[in-house]
Amino acid sequence: MGLFRKNFVDLCVEHGLLDGGQVETMLNDDLIESGMLDSMGIVTVQTMIQETYGIDIPTPLFIAELRSINNVIAYLYKLV
């Protein structure tokens, strides 16, 4: 899990979704409420996950449950 988490966080930093210097403090932030993800940002994250892990995350699931980086990591970890 540790390595998987690190790789996913690095991927988010690479795509400019997270600030490399403040990663640890942002992992539990609500991506939508905090404004880190807008309409376009959701598509970017879905594309990034699809291209990297081959997993399609339905938008309703993303908005309802996977609202933080840690939630996304936990969800993906179960599937890969």
Place this chain on the structure above:
Amino acid sequence: MPLIELIETNLEKKNHTPIWRFPEEKNEFPISELYDRAIEYAHTFTALGVEAGDTVGFMLNNCSDFVPFLIGLWKINAMAVPLRPHAGSDFDIHAYLNRIEKSCQFKLIIFNDDANEDLINSWTGLSGRQGYRRSEFIGIHPVTIKTDFPSILPSDIAVIQYSSGSTGDPKGVIVTHEMVMNQVRQIDFERRVAGQDKEIESTGSWLPFNHDMGLFIGILHPLFAWSNNILASPRYYMYKPKRWFELQSQYQVEWNFTTNMAMANSLRSLAQLAPGAIDLSLFYLYLSAEKVSPTILRKCYEVLKEFNMPEDHFKVGYGMAENTLGAASTKQGKINTVHVCIDENSNTVQKTDGHDNNAVEVVSIGSPHINTTMTVRDEAGNILPEMTLGEICIQGHCVFPGYHRDEEVSKKALVEGMFKTRDLGFYCNGDLYFYSRKDAMLVVGGRNIAPEDIEDCAEGMEGFSVGGTALIEVEQKSVGTNKLVLLVEMEDKRHRLDLTSERHRIQSEIYQKKGILISTIVFCGKNTIVKTTSGKKRRKAIKETFEKEQKALCGNDSL
């Protein structure tokens, strides 16, 4: 001379053929090849019965075929209607198409290859008109080759530019071939005035072609300027903004247009590049299509100076489809900003030092383009002096003749050839400043959002009452962007967990139906959404209440 004739003259007389690159497709083509394909497609359009004056819809992502489709269509003097290719999964794209069809009466529509089968079938079935996927259309090879093409008059319609249609009724702005040429000449002139006083050799754009800025900056101006060009899609750009800027550096691109929101979302990605990793010393960046935040502007200066981009290479543009595209822009030197206090009762604007709590910092949109007059007027149409807030009005040779087959709306927008923008602004020391919209329309990321459409969507959900929601836009000064906040009245006190799930349910519903993510949903008590006696929502008062009592409202304490 229409643009298509200029392309043909350039192909004949210029001693170089620009290269257009499509990094997403890993393709590049000389313009001569794109033109040859355009002529093939002109024959295909003709074989499919498209004639001069017919309308053809392009429901396409940005792709290399878009360029020859457009030129080919103009070759037979038909009208192009760029349509929104994406929508939320529940967005009623059939209704959107049918609304536009009423005024356009499409001869045919070209769809993306991965367009929904039901969409194409319902389109061709219901309307009895033609619809082809991109590769299907390209695969048609007509037997009869027509060699004579119709001539094009300056007043012939080149494009009907529709608003996105996710919110509000889409309105079709008429753009004639003369307006196209006037606008591209104007863009080129203003570029020179702003400091790029030489032939532009390399351009780039990722903006969607169905948006006026994407069409003109991505395709039409580069054809006019005969420049090399890099074209990608918004998705390619947003996926890795730094990759896009690396390409601009690699091919020594001299200008891009972007939006405040796109830059806000790109700076973190760009900041990962080592100082000097890319060279943007030749690069100019225009921020347009929405209000520019002084915070974002300063962040842009800070991040992009690491790549040798001078501060005076940033420009701000202002315009809209009704003026073909651009109406004003900042010229030489740094962009001005001003701290002002605005009394919205008397409409007077007073300069302050910025320490006043009521002061706002506004970014200049520069001065009107050549052959364009911009005035600030009161309700009666009188021209207002400097430092007075009023409606920005535009006159000039890029102003549209009206909305396509919509005389009533056209009459309201155009008064003796003058376009009333419904934008509020003021002049200060010769510079024009855009302050806010006159109506309730919100502009986020270059996209117009009609609040009532989002509210209708939420109010149509089970458990919410009609008239019980209000969408407002709240400035986040420290971040430099605006966020959308939906206030939702609730009668009963629900458990906090229920509120969280309700909040997510509303966000999901609106995103799927309208393609817009509302970052903040605030539940509030009855009568927070105040209304006039006629039942109209008093948006200004609602927003003021929210800003004053934000903490209480966001904490759900008002329930």
